[in-house]
Amino acid sequence: MKSMPNSQTANVRLTMAGAVRGARSLGPISLFVIPFGIAFGAAAIERGVTPDQSIVMSLSVFSAAAQFAALDFWEGPLPTISLLLTVFAVGTRLILMGATLAPWLNRLSRPKRLLALSVLSDVNFADSYDAFRRDDRDVGRLVGGGLALCICWALGTAIGVIAGASLGNLERFGIDVVMVAFFAAIAVGQWEGLQDLLPSAVAATVAVLGLTLLPPGWNIVLAAIAGGIAGLLWHGR
Known part of the structure; x- marks a missing residue:
């Protein structure tokens, strides 16, 4: 964030x-x-x-x-x-x-x-x-x-x-x-431009994959964490 x-x-x-x-x-x-x-x-x-x-x-x-x-x-x-x-x-x-x-x-x-x-x-x-x-x-x-x-x-x-x-x-x-x-x-x-593309893509991917693999609700939690980490690494590179 x-x-x-x-x-x-x-x-x-x-x-x-x-x-x-x-x-x-x-x-x-x-x-x-x-x-x-x-x-x-x-x-x-x-x-x-x-x-x-x-x-x-x-x-x-x-x-x-x-x-x-x-x-x-x-x-x-x-x-x-x-x-x-x-x-x-x-x-x-x-x-x-x-x-x-x-x-x-x-x-x-x-x-x-x-x-x-x-x-x-x-x-x-x-x-x-x-x-x-x-x-x-x-x-x-x-x-x-x-x-x-x-x-x-x-x-x-x-x-x-x-x-x-x-x-x-x-x-x-x-x-x-x-x-x-x-x-x-x-x-x-x-949306603020291409700088948001990677974190958004990572979060969306984790959310969709976790929908069938994880208990209800956990896919959203992990998607937010994964997207946040991706954004931190991307903007801090």
């Missing part, structure tokens, strides 16, 4: 206006989270999770990948250690996201920092990091976008709990393509 000039991290704040901007920025994308929430809610009920537990999990954990992974272990007696290790593995990418946002978040008070991190996800990380690099110093953008995503995720879960099974396979509508397109657009917007 490149070091940030002081001008990009000075006067960092968290305001309601920034939260509103974040919610507006990710509002349209957040709507496409609802079908994924419906799928989780329906799957949770099938696995024996109660409606209340399903909705509380979506509000408190707020991690689609980790929640779907947890369902594989949802049987009695609950294998707590295996469940925790799996959820940790899936969530390790958040460590990398937090480290990337540290130059901005570490300038906030601890309560505000924890608030921002509690709603951190792949989508609002990508949106906020891009905005921060363009001199938006209001971390409210991260919080507002995260809250919009969390609300839609919980809403989708509630719908799935009530009527998910009757809706059929939602992937037939092509909704799963929306997130891929969003991240592709963010990545293209951050």
Whole structure:
């Protein structure tokens, strides 16, 4: 990760206006989270999770990948250690996201920092990091976008709990393509020339190869590490 000039991290704040901007920025994308929430809610009920537990999990954990992974272990007696290790593995990418946002978040008070991190996800990380690099110093953008995503995720879960099974396979509508397109657009917007080619290629290769060879989530972690090492060696040569 490149070091940030002081001008990009000075006067960092968290305001309601920034939260509103974040919610507006990710509002349209957040709507496409609802079908994924419906799928989780329906799957949770099938696995024996109660409606209340399903909705509380979506509000408190707020991690689609980790929640779907947890369902594989949802049987009695609950294998707590295996469940925790799996959820940790899936969530390790958040460590990398937090480290990337540290130059901005570490300038906030601890309560505000924890608030921002509690709603951190792949989508609002990508949106906020891009905005921060363009001199938006209001971390409210991260919080507002995260809250919009969390609300839609919980809403989708509630719908799935009530009527998910009757809706059929939602992937037939092509909704799963929306997130891929969003991240592709963010990545293209951050492209800074041929100097980014090698790290990007290394990270993409590791991510794709690890998709079938590694447990869920680990391919993203290793791809970020491999891309970072490649970038360090390439730029430091």
